[in-house]
Structure formats: structure tokens, C-alpha cells
Amino acid sequence: MLKALIWDVDGTLAETERDGHRVAFNQAFDDLELPWHWSVPEYGRLLRVAGGFERVLAYMDERTDVVAGAEARRQLAGEIHRRKNRHYATLVAQGGLVARPGVLRRFGECRELGIAQAVATTTSRSNVEALFPRLFGEAWQQLFAVVLCAEDAPRKKPDPQVYQRVVERLGCTPAAAIAIEDSPAGLASAQAAGVACVVAASNYFSGVDYAGAACVCRDLDTGRVDVAALRAILRECLVRD
Ligand code: XBP
Ligand code: MG
Numbered sequence: 001m002l003k004a005l006i007w008d009v010d011g012t013l014a015e016t017e018r019d020g021h022r023v024a025f026n027q028a029f030d031d032l033e034l035p036w037h038w039s040v041p042e043y044g045r046l047l048r049v050a051g052g053f054e055r056v057l058a059y060m061d062e063r064t065d066v067v068a069g070a071e072a073r074r075q076l077a078g079e080i081h082r083r084k085n086r087h088y089a090t091l092v093a094q095g096g097l098v099a100r101p102g103v104l105r106r107f108g109e110c111r112e113l114g115i116a117q118a119v120a121t122t123t124s125r126s127n128v129e130a131l132f133p134r135l136f137g138e139a140w141q142q143l144f145a146v147v148l149c150a151e152d153a154p155r156k157k158p159d160p161q162v163y164q165r166v167v168e169r170l171g172c173t174p175a176a177a178i179a180i181e182d183s184p185a186g187l188a189s190a191q192a193a194g195v196a197c198v199v200a201a202s203n204y205f206s207g208v209d210y211a212g213a214a215c216v217c218r219d220l221d222t223g224r225v226d227v228a229a230l231r232a233i234l235r236e237c238l239v240r241d
Pocket of ligand 2: 008009010011012181182183186
């Protein structure tokens with residue numbers, strides 16, 4: 001029986017990577033007068049590293065125009081990351097990000113049927129607090145049973161930690177939940193926690209291999225992933241196991 005829907009955030013609820021975090025990172029680079037700029041394709045390459053802080057650190061390893069020393073680099077990455085998250089919140093407040101097709105409809109359908117909704121993300125909590133009022137309204141916290149972010153599960157996707165902790169907090173078995181993800185790392189994280197995963201591939205991850213996904217669609221609208229389809233997916237996963 002389907003008891004919970006567990007939502008990823010970045011790329012799944014909205015195209016936050018391309019139009020939010022990437023743009024905000026570039027603003028942070030400008031603030032600090034760093035001659036760096038992440039284009040749309042380049043950011044796609046950099047997304048192989050989960051976590052904005054970790055992504056900047058990994059990028060520094062590729063550059064020659066960076067301060068030397070691990071501690072100095074961590075400090076700079078921390079400064080960039082803090083500024084990036086502030087710019088991200090401003091971008092979101094300006095209405096720059098909208099829900100991907102089908103997200104609000106599927107969310108509403110599940111809510112009406114009493115299926116619990118949760119969040120499992122590797123993004124910082126401040127980014128969730130900036131985005132969710134815009135997508136779900138000011139009372140968004142009442143709509144979610146559990147919301148776990150980077151601070152709550154430091155081992156980032158594809159590690160299963162965030163899904164394991166969400167399921168534990170929901171008090172249900174992994175087999176009673178479905179994850180909605182947009183990326184291979186998100187799929188791997190859900191799978192390793194034993195949670196069936198529907199993939200609505202985002203801009204950066206269309207056309208990649210999603211072996212093991214319970215269902216892959218372009219978005220939740222055209223994919224017609226309604227509650228009946230979600231229940232059927234779960235039944236099929238149970239039979240398979
Ligand atoms: C995606 C991520 C995040 C974001 C940036 O998270 O990997 O790191 O790119 O956010 P998910 P931070 O798809 O699990 O929501 O800068 O806060 O890390
Ligand atoms: Mg994602």
C-alpha cells in the first residue's frame with residue numbers, strides 16, 4: 001500500500017539547478033571578483049559532484065588561479081556557498097523559478113488521498129525555506145510530514161542516508177514509499193535505501209540511463225503518473241521482489 005511520496009527538490013520540483021543555483025553561483029563569483037563563470041553546459045558537467053559547497057571545492061582543483069592550501073580553499077568555498085545561497089533566495093523571491101509540469105497536480109492528488117508527503121534532498125535547508133513558500137504557499141510546512149536536507153543527512157546522494165532517515169522518520173517501510181527524482185544520483189540513493197523511484201528527468205539529466213527506475217518520464221504531467229499509476233508501480237515492485 002502506498003503510504004508516502006518522497007520528493008527530491010533540485011531538478012524535480014523546479015529547474016533550480018540551471019536557472020537558480022548556477023545563476024546564483026555566478027553572482028557570488030562576481031561579488032568576490034573571481035574571474036569564473038559557469039555556463040549552462042559547464043554546470044551540467046559540474047553536477048557530477050553533489051552539494052554546492054563540494055562542487056565549488058572540486059572546481060577549484062581544476063583551476064590554477066585559486067588560493068593554495070586546503071583550509072584556505074574550504075574558507076573560500078564556504079564564502080562562495082553562503083553568498084550563492086543568499087542570491088538563490090533572492091532569485092526565488094523574484095519569482096524566477098516555477099514548479100515543473102505535473103508537480104503541483106500530483107502533490108494535490110496524493111494529499112487529498114491522505115498519502116504522506118516528505119522531502120529528501122541534498123540541498124541546504126535555507127534553499128528549501130526559500131523555494132517552498134513560492135511553490136506550496138506560506139503554510140508549506142504543514143503539508144509535509146518530514147523534510148530532510150543536507151544538514152540532516154550529511155552523506156549526500158547517491159548515498160542512501162537521506163532516504164533511510166526520511167523513511168525512518170515517516171515510520172513506514174521503504175516498500176510503502178515512492179521517491180520522485182530527476183537524476184541518476186537521486187535514483188541511486190532511493191534505490192539503495194529500498195525505495196522505488198519514479199524519475200522525471202530534468203533538463204540536465206534527460207537521455208541518461210536510469211536502469212532500475214520504476215518508471216521514467218519527461219515530466220509528471222505527460223508521464224501521467226497519477227495516484228493509480230503510483231499504486232500500480234508499487235504493486236509491481238512488490239511482485240518483482
Ligand atoms: C541537488 C544538489 C544540491 C544543489 C545545490 O540536490 O546536489 O547540492 O545543487 O544546493 P537535490 P546546495 O537534487 O537532492 O535536491 O548549494 O545547498 O548544496
Ligand atoms: Mg535532484
